[in-house]
Amino acid sequence: MSNSTSTLVERVQHRAYELWEKDGQPEDKSEYFWLQAQLEIGIEDAEAVSIQPVMKQSEKLGSSKRAS
Numbered sequence: 001m002s003n004s005t006s007t008l009v010e011r012v013q014h015r016a017y018e019l020w021e022k023d024g025q026p027e028d029k030s031e032y033f034w035l036q037a038q039l040e041i042g043i044e045d046a047e048a049v050s051i052q053p054v055m056k057q058s059e060k061l062g063s064s065k066r067a068s
Contacts, residue, residue: 015037
């Protein structure tokens with residue numbers, strides 16, 4: 001398992017545990033909490049990527065000209 005995969009699994013595991021604790025630690029909902037944690041982490045990661053500023057091609061070219 002790659003480092004990024006193990007980190008993702010650890011994040012999901014931690015989130016699932018938090019959700020489980022918050023819900024009173026029920027014994028029969030482990031799959032629910034795991035899936036909910038995966039969903040939440042996926043949404044957070046997608047939002048983090050989608051809010052990255054996008055530079056126009058002219059801005060990229062302009063910054064490389066200034067650097068030289």
